[in-house]
Amino acid sequence: MTEQSNRLSTFHGGLKLDGHKTMSLTSPIGKAVIPAKVIIPLHQHIGDTGELLVKEGDKVLKGQPLTLSSSYVSAPVHASTSGTIVKITDHKIPHPSGLSAPCVIIETDGKDEWTEVSPVEDFRQLDATELRNRIRHAGIVGLGGAAFPTAVKLNPGPDQKIDTVIFNGAECEPYITCDDMLMRERADDVISGIQISLYALNTNNGIIAIENNKPEAIGALNQAIKKSNATNIKVISMPTLYPTGGEKQLIKVITGKEVPGNGLPADIGIIVQNVGTMAAIHQAIHFGKPLISRIVTITGKGIKKPQNLETLIGTPMADLIAQCGGYKDDAEHLVMGGPMMGFTLTTDQLPVIKGCNCLLVETSELQKKSRPTMPCIRCGECVRVCPASLLPQQLYWYASSKNFDKVQDYHLFDCIECGCCAQVCPSQIPLVQYYRFAKTEIWNLERERQKSDHARMRHDFRQARLDKEKQEREERLRKKKEMLAKKQQQENAESGEEDPKKAAIEAALARVKAKKEQAGLTPKNTDNLTAGQQKLIEEADKRRNQSKAE
Amino acid sequence: MSILTAVITLGLIAGIFGLLLGYASIRFHVEGDPVVDKIDALLPQTQCGQCSFAGCRPYAEAIANGEAPINQCPPGGETTILALADLLGVEAIPLNAEHGEEKPVATVAIIDEQVCIGCTLCIQACPVDAILGAAKQMHTVIEDECTGCELCIPPCPVDCIEMIPLKETLETWKWPLPEHTHTAPKI
Ligand code: SF4
Ligand code: SF4
Ligand code: SF4
Numbered sequence: 001m002t003e004q005s006n007r008l009s010t011f012h013g014g015l016k017l018d019g020h021k022t023m024s025l026t027s028p029i030g031k032a033v034i035p036a037k038v039i040i041p042l043h044q045h046i047g048d049t050g051e052l053l054v055k056e057g058d059k060v061l062k063g064q065p066l067t068l069s070s071s072y073v074s075a076p077v078h079a080s081t082s083g084t085i086v087k088i089t090d091h092k093i094p095h096p097s098g099l100s101a102p103c104v105i106i107e108t109d110g111k112d113e114w115t116e117v118s119p120v121e122d123f124r125q126l127d128a129t130e131l132r133n134r135i136r137h138a139g140i141v142g143l144g145g146a147a148f149p150t151a152v153k154l155n156p157g158p159d160q161k162i163d164t165v166i167f168n169g170a171e172c173e174p175y176i177t178c179d180d181m182l183m184r185e186r187a188d189d190v191i192s193g194i195q196i197s198l199y200a201l202n203t204n205n206g207i208i209a210i211e212n213n214k215p216e217a218i219g220a221l222n223q224a225i226k227k228s229n230a231t232n233i234k235v236i237s238m239p240t241l242y243p244t245g246g247e248k249q250l251i252k253v254i255t256g257k258e259v260p261g262n263g264l265p266a267d268i269g270i271i272v273q274n275v276g277t278m279a280a281i282h283q284a285i286h287f288g289k290p291l292i293s294r295i296v297t298i299t300g301k302g303i304k305k306p307q308n309l310e311t312l313i314g315t316p317m318a319d320l321i322a323q324c325g326g327y328k329d330d331a332e333h334l335v336m337g338g339p340m341m342g343f344t345l346t347t348d349q350l351p352v353i354k355g356c357n358c359l360l361v362e363t364s365e366l367q368k369k370s371r372p373t374m375p376c377i378r379c380g381e382c383v384r385v386c387p388a389s390l391l392p393q394q395l396y397w398y399a400s401s402k403n404f405d406k407v408q409d410y411h412l413f414d415c416i417e418c419g420c421c422a423q424v425c426p427s428q429i430p431l432v433q434y435y436r437f438a439k440t441e442i443w444n445l446e447r448e449r450q451k452s453d454h455a456r457m458r459h460d461f462r463q464a465r466l467d468k469e470k471q472e473r474e475e476r477l478r479k480k481k482e483m484l485a486k487k488q489q490q491e492n493a494e495s496g497e498e499d500p501k502k503a504a505i506e507a508a509l510a511r512v513k514a515k516k517e518q519a520g521l522t523p524k525n526t527d528n529l530t531a532g533q534q535k536l537i538e539e540a541d542k543r544r545n546q547s548k549a550e
Numbered sequence: 551m552s553i554l555t556a557v558i559t560l561g562l563i564a565g566i567f568g569l570l571l572g573y574a575s576i577r578f579h580v581e582g583d584p585v586v587d588k589i590d591a592l593l594p595q596t597q598c599g600q601c602s603f604a605g606c607r608p609y610a611e612a613i614a615n616g617e618a619p620i621n622q623c624p625p626g627g628e629t630t631i632l633a634l635a636d637l638l639g640v641e642a643i644p645l646n647a648e649h650g651e652e653k654p655v656a657t658v659a660i661i662d663e664q665v666c667i668g669c670t671l672c673i674q675a676c677p678v679d680a681i682l683g684a685a686k687q688m689h690t691v692i693e694d695e696c697t698g699c700e701l702c703i704p705p706c707p708v709d710c711i712e713m714i715p716l717k718e719t720l721e722t723w724k725w726p727l728p729e730h731t732h733t734a735p736k737i
Binding site: 043095096097099101373400430433434436437439440441444445447448451452453454455456458459461462 | 590593594595596597605606629677678679680695697718719720721722723724725726727728
């Protein structure tokens with residue numbers, strides 16, 4: 001059933017890396033201890049946050065939903081064990097920013113008591129929509145790290161025919177072994193989840209793609225396939241080459257097809273799903289259990305007992321570290337994810353989230369590689385290894401000079417941040433950092449543009465409103481004047497009198513005249529006049545009287 | 551039968567409205583000046599008036615008519631100047647400090663709801679209708695709509711409006727530029 005790797009295609013570049021996988025493969029998957037408190041971030045996936053369903057003080061049972069997703073691209077979160085909600089507040093979450101986000105904090109009661117679940121005996125009795133709905137309500141997201149809502153991925157749309165579904169068991173990044181262990185120990189669950197996915201996508205062509213450094217996993221899956229007589233699933237063993245597990249790279253290796261630049265795999269009839277996600281689907285459909293735990297690899301040279309632990313979502317990382325014997329003396333960095341694509345955390349007081357596949361404790365030894373950065377010598381090593389066929393040195397040049405148009409012309413957004421280029425760069429340039437910097441800058445510019453478009457619209461709208469109001473005011477004023485005038489005319493016509501305004505003015509004029517006469521027409525500033533002045537006045541008076549007489 | 555009547559009636563109504571809308575779009579079409587539009591698209595739309603014009607569009611018109619230089623918009627800062635220089639094919643010049651300085655972080659207005667007397671003066675000043683409230687009622691700023699123009703601050707008789715820096719969220723957080731930047735060689 002396992003196909004030979006010589007019929008496979010290859011992708012450009014890639015690196016052979018030291019796996020460092022055995023250290024966490026020595027013991028079977030353990031069970032992480034139920035912590036005193038679980039901290040459940042409301043947002044652990046790509047898409048919108050759901051609406052909160054609970055409040056502080058509520059008692060919750062294991063598996064009880066904490067949020068409700070009303071938008072399409074979203075996933076609810078659930079209580080991972082039973083207990084009391086002590087706080088709903090911002091708490092630090094595992095994110096490169098080190099920022100906080102809203103979390104539900106549950107004080108556990110240790111009973112681990114399940115809420116009511118509704119298992120499905122035969123999923124074939126349900127239609128694809130109903131299955132997707134259940135997967136959606138179970139809060140299942142891609143467990144390979146991207147955390148994209150699985151129900152959305154299982155619904156490519158009516159006019160998108162899917163003919164191949166690839167189940168990603170490559171796990172190509174060093175140190176991480178959670179998928180390997182899952183496939184070894186829970187192959188039946190994985191196959192069962194795959195059957196549900198294939199049924200929901202209405203296709204009969206499932207391929208489990210695994211790197212050939214995992215013979216036990218391949219064996220276990222083949223056995224599970226045989227046991228369940230699954231003729232629609234086959235296992236393909238691929239050469240171990242980082243990053244074979246990248247979606248586009250995997251598709252290239254398995255099918256030889258290229259996903260178009262800005263396109264999705266579904267555009268060429270392919271969907272890629274992580275094997276861990278399949279086990280979660282199995283739990284959700286056959287047992288009605290939502291995604292409340294995941295397998296986390298706790299490993300690295302800086303941890304005493306590296307192993308895989310089935311961990312409740314929301315368990316503080318510090319608890320996991322403690323269960324693995326704690327840090328060694330030379331432990332330096334805690335990384336979430338692998339050494340190539342993960343990011344460094346500044347504290348271990350953070351909850352495990354759905355997308356957390358690995359906690360890597362690095363020692364100073366691993367960090368020593370970071371010698372000072374030198375200028376780029378244009379050796380082209382980065383170009384040789386880039387699995388996305390990009391020109392990393394050009395990207396670096398344009399990203400560092402903040403030329404965000406140019407950096408996009410060089411397909412920045414096709415970069416999968418695999419880190420191959422930075423790994424081989426003889427000048428030790430942290431290339432991926434520059435790409436991450438440029439990506440977030442560009443997103444931010446786009447957000448600002450949208451915001452200013454919105455402000456322009458609001459401003460124009462206000463302007464239009466003000467203009468309209470002014471017009472209306474003027475109109476009202478004009479109407480009122482007209483009405484008054486009309487009324488006056490009518491009144492005048494009725495009483496047969498003259499225009500009262502005119503009369504009033506005349507009356508006023510008359511009053512002024514009377515007053516003047518009363519004063520005897522004597523100007524007030526005629527005391528103390530010189531003889532000359534007096535004469536001038538008399539002459540003027542004479543002229544005036546003369547002209548009056550005339 | 552009644553369905554048919556309904557369909558026909560609705561169809562007719564739709565048709566009439568279609569014609570009306572079509573007519574309106576021709577009759578009331580406003581000829582926009584494409585250059586002004588392009589300049590306006592690059593301005594931040596804070597509508598603060600710091601450029602000494604009554605908003606972004608008037609400034610855009612002045613630039614288009616060659617009546618104002620491109621360095622008078624503090625909210626846009628260097629980014630806007632560079633974009634304008636690029637669009638108009640002119641040399642980028644530093645921001646004219648007479649018009650103000652570029653704010654290091656974006657801010658939004660917040661009203662101290664205990665102190666607000668509900669005078670509505672800020673509502674009248676806000677260029678984007680971001681303030682909610684009625685006479686003698688407490689007022690509040692819709693954070694998402696506020697452009698941070700600060701125009702509402704001077705009119706407030708009880709000084710209860712303050713500008714606060716916009717909180718960084720997971721969506722707005724940006725990776726920093728790595729520290730050791732060497733100039734890449736010229737190509
Ligand atoms: S590997 Fe490093 S030094 Fe060589 S071309 Fe790429 S960025 Fe420049
Ligand atoms: S990090 Fe990006 S640019 Fe560098 S090798 Fe990977 S895909 Fe290519
Ligand atoms: S200074 Fe203010 S009003 Fe003028 S263009 Fe800039 S944001 Fe717009």
